[in-house]
Amino acid sequence: MTTDTTTTVAPTGETVLDARGVTMRFGGLTAVRDVNLTVNSGEIVGLIGPNGAGKTTFFNCLTGLYIPTEGEVRYKGNVLPPKSFKVTAAGIARTFQNIRLFANMTVLENVLVGRHTRTKEGFWSAVLRGPGFHKAEATSRERAMELLEFVGLEKKAEHLARNLPYGEQRKLEIARALASEPGLLLLDEPTAGMNPQETRATEELVFAIRDKGIAVLVIEHDMRFIFNLCDRVAVLVQGEKLVEGDSATVQGDERVVAAYLGEPFENAPGDEEVAEVEAAEAQAGTPTDAAPGKENDR
């Protein structure tokens, strides 16, 4: 089966993801409680909330890593199978909060691994290495190189994944996720550990992914990134969805400010200050992992 979502853009507004009443319990702890969330085609939706709010657990429920205790998850109208490789084959791809790459494989090989749900060549074809296999392999390599170019890693195709700087490893994870030709991409803290320039480049990359017709659901603690990027933002607090709306609605909601944001977003460092930080960094030549708005984190 080959579903090339990069060329067939779904009509804007079609419900891509429909999670209803998702609850996840671990023994006595309810990590996610009765969460409803939809993502429509053409949308970038943010999922924010304090540490331990249940954001990653919710992603795990969407991707077949966990079977929700209660609730149902549909992708383009169909209930998802409770196995992560089947969810990927259905059209949902993801990256992980703790990067999961094959460290001793090359950058290109990591992306090729991500394509396996989209190649129909099976075991015997690989063993016999007939013309069908060679053709499929060449097509896969071509597509993988296209994706590396898309994320800006084409010059590093033959490097070992473990030798990439942290920010590039995150980009590689995105390229690998895109290799399964998803209709929905889930990103779990894609800018964690990135410097301001890398964070801004990632913002552009997410817009470019959306422009290819792939809907995006993104978890991030960097509020500047979230509010710049997202059409809609949902806030999870202690496993429950507290508020959902556009950036202005969420930033202005007193409950969100009290439970998570802590202070009005307007008080976060402005662009001028960010530019100053960047200029200072460029002079010192020392990379930093502080994202905009997180300068006081450590």
Ligand SMILES: Nc1ncnc2c1ncn2[C@@H]1O[C@H](COP(=O)(O)OP(=O)(O)OP(=O)(O)O)[C@@H](O)[C@H]1O
């Ligand atoms: N497999 C598990 N078994 C037991 N408890 C778990 C498991 N996975 C997550 N939890 C608990 O569920 C709660 C939610 O965790 P989760 O990792 O989803 O939070 P999060 O919102 O992603 O936080 P962060 O912003 O720190 O990544 C936490 O209390 C966590 O300890």
Ligand SMILES: [Mg+2]
């Ligand atoms: Mg998490």
